[in-house]
Amino acid sequence: VAERLEAPPRPTAVHRALDLIAERWTSLILREAYFGVRRFDEFQRGLGISRAILTDRLRRLVDAGIFERRPYRARPRRFEYRLTEAGLDLYPIFIAIKDWGERWVPEAGEARVRLRHRLCDHDTTARVVCAHCGEPLRAREVTYTVSRGRGR
Amino acid sequence: VAERLEAPPRPTAVHRALDLIAERWTSLILREAYFGVRRFDEFQRGLGISRAILTDRLRRLVDAGIFERRPYRARPRRFEYRLTEAGLDLYPIFIAIKDWGERWVPEAGEARVRLRHRLCDHDTTARVVCAHCGEPLRAREVTYTVSRGRGR
Numbered sequence A, B: 001v002a003e004r005l006e007a008p009p010r011p012t013a014v015h016r017a018l019d020l021i022a023e024r025w026t027s028l029i030l031r032e033a034y035f036g037v038r039r040f041d042e043f044q045r046g047l048g049i050s051r052a053i054l055t056d057r058l059r060r061l062v063d064a065g066i067f068e069r070r071p072y073r074a075r076p077r078r079f080e081y082r083l084t085e086a087g088l089d090l091y092p093i094f095i096a097i098k099d100w101g102e103r104w105v106p107e108a109g110e111a112r113v114r115l116r117h118r119l120c121d122h123d124t125t126a127r128v129v130c131a132h133c134g135e136p137l138r139a140r141e142v143t144y145t146v147s148r149g150r151g152r
Helices: A004-005 A015-021 A026-033 A040-047 A051-063 A084-104 B002-006 B014-021 B024-034 B038-048 B051-063 B084-105
Strands: A066-073 A078-083 A112-117 A126-130 A143-148 B068-072 B079-083 B112-117 B126-130 B142-147
Touching: A015 A026, A015 B014, A015 B024, A026 A040, A026 A051, A026 A084, A026 B014, A026 B142, A040 A078, A051 A066, A051 A078, A066 B002, A078 A084, A084 A126, A084 B014, A084 B084, A084 B126, A126 B084, B002 B038, B014 B024, B024 B038, B024 B051, B024 B079, B024 B084, B038 B051, B038 B079, B051 B068, B051 B079, B051 B084, B079 B084, B084 B112, B084 B126
Parallel strands: none
Antiparallel strands: A066 A078, A112 B142, A126 B126, A143 B112, B068 B079
């Protein structure tokens, strides 16, 4: 019982996901990637990050399956970091978190990133909706059941 | 320059938000709250968390404006922790993160939480869409401009 009181339970899916992206440099690297940055030197210059930290964070993101490391030059051999499907799938969530942060933990004088949705040609913010009916998901309107997973 | 290379830049809105919710116990407390838990003892029993850690995390969540502490009994004086508008606004993002985690960092045999949307009476997952046109937000279809904030 003592142990149960000391150690947190196994990480849930939420926490496994947050563990991968919550670290500050990691979230900044992801932001750059969503802005189109792919190469080590561009990340390094854009963020003013040390090469050691950048190397470490990129490796973690590759290990997590969020980035894929691809050669783009043979001599000297150079790699770029491309978002995988998992990394791209994280993008809208990242934007939703950004919107929440700007709304609820604003910081005076902070530069704002305004997003434009090319598809509809309007400024955009993220909205999280039910994948079935398209209405916004609200805590009070969602119930849940817990089932054992079948493993994967 | 050395300092710039050592210290991460000021936290962005994304990181300020993640800082508030990414800690493991905190994300579990939020999960319980979204399931309807409000009282200290219920959080404590449900999570097997020590009273000291729970007290600390609840205080942080109150300070962050995610929970509001409200008296529900006068003698002895007891409080419950209610989600604020900011806390409720975080719910759909939390679900989107859960969906991402289950999809991309699955864990064999893990219990699954199945969500049912009472509004449409179907099982649901989160979808993040453009608040203007309702289409899914994709990194390749969003451009951005950076503008200085006016402060708040």
